[in-house]
Amino acid sequence: MKTAYFIEKREFDQKRNKFYLYYQFKCHSISNSMMVMPDGCINIWFTCVPQAPYGKVCGSVLRSKKIQLTPGAEYFGVRFPLGGESLTWNCSMKDIVECKMPIKDILSLDDPAYQLANIPSFEERIQRFQGTIGTLFLNEDRCSPIVMTALYNIHLSKGNITMNDLAQRLGLSTRYVRKTI
Numbered sequence: 001m002k003t004a005y006f007i008e009k010r011e012f013d014q015k016r017n018k019f020y021l022y023y024q025f026k027c028h029s030i031s032n033s034m035m036v037m038p039d040g041c042i043n044i045w046f047t048c049v050p051q052a053p054y055g056k057v058c059g060s061v062l063r064s065k066k067i068q069l070t071p072g073a074e075y076f077g078v079r080f081p082l083g084g085e086s087l088t089w090n091c092s093m094k095d096i097v098e099c100k101m102p103i104k105d106i107l108s109l110d111d112p113a114y115q116l117a118n119i120p121s122f123e124e125r126i127q128r129f130q131g132t133i134g135t136l137f138l139n140e141d142r143c144s145p146i147v148m149t150a151l152y153n154i155h156l157s158k159g160n161i162t163m164n165d166l167a168q169r170l171g172l173s174t175r176y177v178r179k180t181i
Helices: 113-117 122-131 133-137 145-156 163-170 174-180
Strands: 003-013 018-027 033-036 042-047 054-058 065-068 074-080 100-102
Touching: 003 122, 018 122, 042 113, 054 113, 074 122, 113 122, 122 133, 145 163, 145 174, 163 174
Parallel strands: none
Antiparallel strands: 003 018, 018 074, 033 065, 042 054, 042 074, 054 100
């Protein structure tokens, strides 16, 4: 993918012992696709076009694939690391894999994309996200230790692990792992 520019900022949250990646880029005027890879992370994307801003939560893909972007559009995103938090919504993590969901359908807020689209700088967008939307996503103690350990093992194996192997690593039955995760 060709971009007019790309910037990113990693921030370490000492309270949660996690890094969060904030990024912003502007698509080249003729570029309209990007390759995404499976990584287990969840991204919140905002298309920052003042006339038609849009926010969505994107789950990890299971296989590499191309996604379509708007040529010339500016994007702001936040990447949540694997297993750190589960988002505040009324669906399971299984529902978000291979899925893009409008953020306004997940949150009980007005679409925050309108706010972010009209903010001129990357740093100001990060601050606005952290002060409003981010507080809904960064709550503590929402993943059990079993789920955290399972996600960590899945991440280490790059997704190439059977349910039986995962259960064995966790010291649990396959049936229990299936019910829990």
